[in-house]
Amino acid sequence: MKYYNEIKNKLIDNEVYKKVKDYSKNRNDLSTYYEVGKLLYEAGNKYGEGIIKKYSERLVIEVGKKYNKRTLFRMRQFYNMIEIQKVSPVATQLTWSHYCELLPLKDINEINYYVKITIEQCQKIYQLQKKV
Template sequence: MTDKVKDISAIVPQSEYDALIGRIDNLWTQAKNRAVEAVNTELLDANWRTGQYIVEFEQKGKIRAEYGKFLITRLAKDLTVRRGRGFSRSNLIYMRKFYLCFPKGETVSHLLTWSHYFELLKCEDSMEMQFYFQEA
């Protein structure tokens, strides 16, 4: 920008400039919201599919009783080494439960976050969980 044009208000009315700022600000707010929604959708899908993979692996096991209690612990250690945080034994148990409670992926509402589902999955009673799911 040259020294001749130091103040935009000398050329453009303030109201027009304010409208431009508002439009750009709104654009970036909407983009950020869509990005957050996309990330949430992908995280929910990954958590659901992780649970699905665990359940499918368990169901194919011939001697499930022998390895079942060790599977989640071993997965937690190995996935944490490979992927970092987020793969604790507790999280994997909840991912497994997520799949078992919502076996049809299309029934998962992307209006809720993983934190919402995590709280819902703490319910021991499936009717109680469904009640809170409907309320949410």
């Protein structure tokens, strides 16, 4: 029984660590994407809408393929959704994928509703997709 309890405790500790690590990573992703979205919003106002395409072409080469035009556009939409439209503050219980699912929605009340029920019901992304 001694070994079992030790094994169990190690596994539980590992699960807790993974959840903390995932939460921290998600919070950092959302914060970074919000800040990038803000910069893209400001750059777009100063240099025009073509700046996202221009930046994405360089970022794909210099940083990685996932920073394409579509992703950068979503980051700007994310900033716009949170800051400009005054949607509820960023809920770190939701992932970037959750927010990407909500970006096409235009009604602020509808977005806030889905944020609220997703958090309250601990919904996974596929559950949110079915409702939206």
